[in-house]
Amino acid sequence: MSCKVGIPRALLYYKYFPMWKAFLEKLGAEIIVSENTNQKLILQGASLVVSDTCLPVKVFIGHVLYLSDKCDKLLIPVVRSTSEKVYNCSRFLALPDLARAVVPGVPPILEIEFDYSRGKRYLYRQIYS
Numbered sequence: 001m002s003c004k005v006g007i008p009r010a011l012l013y014y015k016y017f018p019m020w021k022a023f024l025e026k027l028g029a030e031i032i033v034s035e036n037t038n039q040k041l042i043l044q045g046a047s048l049v050v051s052d053t054c055l056p057v058k059v060f061i062g063h064v065l066y067l068s069d070k071c072d073k074l075l076i077p078v079v080r081s082t083s084e085k086v087y088n089c090s091r092f093l094a095l096p097d098l099a100r101a102v103v104p105g106v107p108p109i110l111e112i113e114f115d116y117s118r119g120k121r122y123l124y125r126q127i128y129s
Contacts, residue, residue, distance in 0.1 A: 008066075020077075044066075078111060
């Protein structure tokens with residue numbers, strides 16, 4: 001029986017999903033993706049965080065909540081940098097911790113740091129450790 005890994009359909013999902021899916025499937029995981037963003041999902045995510053949280057994070061938390069009872073583990077990578085001198089918002093860097101703090105019954109989180117500004121060797125160490 002394979003491990004079911006949930007991937008939230010939000011934020012950098014649209015850019016990196018093919019890579020994450022291929023990598024995890026090669027390891028024998030079954031991939032579960034959250035449904036398309038909708039009003040119910042947004043409202044559920046918004047109900048779990050403080051009101052001044054930005055919409056993208058509210059949406060992301062809604063996707064995590066949707067997946068929380070459908071998978072064994074969640075992939076929530078910390079994408080610090082997508083290229084040299086280009087860094088993500090600090091709220092995005094805290095997504096794994098936020099999910100653990102606010103989503104009831106959240107499964108274990110696969111938290112991989114992607115920091116492309118530090119080079120390929122650093123990235124490989126993060127993935128394979």
